Amino acid sequence: MRASQTIVARYVLASLVGLLGLAFLGAAEAPAADENRQPIAIQFSFDRPIDASVAPFVLAVTDGLFSSEGLAVMTDVAGGSPDAIARVAAGTSEFALVDINALIRFRDHDAPPVKAVFVLFNKSPYAIVARKSRGIHALSDIEGKTLGVAEGDLSLRLWPALAHQNGIKIASVKQNRMSAAVREPMLSAGQVDAVTGFSYQSAVNLRDRGVPADDLAVLRFADYGCEAYGFAVIVNPAFAAKRPETVKGFLRAAIAATNLAIREPGHAVDEVLTRMEDGARDLELERLRTVIEDNILTGEVKRNGIGGVDPIRLERSIDQVAEDYKFVKRPSAADIFDDGFLPPLGGRLIN
The missing domain is CATH 3.40.190.10 (Periplasmic binding protein-like II)
Structure with missing residues (x-):
């Protein structure tokens, strides 16, 4: 009887060891499977x-x-x-x-x-970048000026809302259509008074072209009520x-x-x-x-x-x-x- 009990106990122990081994093997293989997974x-x-x-x-x-x-x-x-x-x-x-x-x-x-x-x-980065030397220090100064507008410019699409919100007469602002490649050069040369664009592009590019920082007015739409x-x-x-x-x-x-x-x-x-x-x-x-x-x-x-x-x-x-x-x-x-x-x-x- 004792011999039979001993055999059963050994069998149960061996089974437990085997199951633990399989569990350990599965755990060891899981990271390997993750490593082999294709991105x-x-x-x-x-x-x-x-x-x-x-x-x-x-x-x-x-x-x-x-x-x-x-x-x-x-x-x-x-x-x-x-x-x-x-x-x-x-x-x-x-x-x-x-x-x-x-x-x-x-x-x-x-x-x-x-x-x-x-x-x-x-x-948004929408902005009007202007020359103070052309008489533009704030958005209200844009009336009667010439605004350079690049083809496909995204900021222009919200210009009507900005002008309406700030009491600007859109008809009083002349638009000069141009390619994006000449936008900053034309402002730098004084051929327009201001340009629409992104503040981090036009303003930074103009300073790189030698326009003094203190001559630039960066009129960010976000500062004038653009949501x-x-x-x-x-x-x-x-x-x-x-x-x-x-x-x-x-x-x-x-x-x-x-x-x-x-x-x-x-x-x-x-x-x-x-x-x-x-x-x-x-x-x-x-x-x-x-x-x-x-x-x-x-x-x-x-x-x-x-x-x-x-x-x-x-x-x-x-x-x-x-x-x-x-x-x-x-x-x-x-x-x-x-x-x-x-x-x-x-x-x-x-x-």
């Missing part, structure tokens, strides 16, 4: 040629922040925000960085339900529905990279320069610092974290877009932005 291929489109304003996304690629989320991100350059949005809508790009106000116009009619999921520029957000990440809706965790990982990497660009702007610019043909380090460093101060690290972002929107403010900005664009069916804030992929507040604070 998810992502196509990400910029809406314009790369400069320091997109440094966070360059860093996310070069410093391995995307790859740490299991993403293999390839980038390309579209011919403006409408083109980049069309690529995402068609699925040829999973993500793109675009002007959110172009997305608002795109969502009119029966457009594909493309939405923004992350806002990089809490304030618009700026550049935002959009995602293909079918991709987001199929791979929500991938979208969340993409945004975690973007937030980490934004923190890094703010902490180490010199490093960020060095990485950007590897993607540019003829960039100048001092110029791009000034551009990045301008973007961080004016567009990214705003009071709203310091309070509420990066990436999200205030729905009420977004609704007001859609109303401002409507002053120059006749909607067939006005989109709502919920049609434009989806916060469901963002991490909680603790994961969105800028350190």
Whole structure:
């Protein structure tokens, strides 16, 4: 009897040892399986040629922040925000960085339900850059002046709302249409009194051309009542529905990279320069610092974290877009932005 009990006990013990061994083997093989898992291929489109304003996304690629989320991100350059949005809508790009106000116009009619999921520029970069020596120190001084307007300029689309809000007579401002390539040279030469554009582009480029900083009046739309957000990440809706965790990982990497660009702007610019043909380090460093101060690290972002929107403010900005664009069916804030992929507040604070 004792012999039988001993045999049974030994059998049970051996079985337990075997099960523990299998469990250990499974645990040992799990990391190996994770290591062998192929990264998810992502196509990400910029809406314009790369400069320091997109440094966070360059860093996310070069410093391995995307790859740490299991993403293999390839980038390309579209011919403006409408083109980049069309690529995402068609699925040829999973993500793109675009002007959110172009997305608002795109969502009119029966457009594909493309939405923004992350806002990089809490304030739009729209601005009128003027010469003080031409008599322009504030927005009210623009009446009776000549405004240089580049083809396809996004800021011009919100000029009617800005002028209306500030009591400016639009008819009193002469517009001189031109290509973007000659915008800053014409202002520098005094052929126009001011130009529309992005504050981090025109103003920085003019100082680089030798226009004294104290002769430039940078009239930011955001300082005169413009509610618009700026550049935002959009995602293909079918991709987001199929791979929500991938979208969340993409945004975690973007937030980490934004923190890094703010902490180490010199490093960020060095990485950007590897993607540019003829960039100048001092110029791009000034551009990045301008973007961080004016567009990214705003009071709203310091309070509420990066990436999200205030729905009420977004609704007001859609109303401002409507002053120059006749909607067939006005989109709502919920049609434009989806916060469901963002991490909680603790994961969105800028350190």
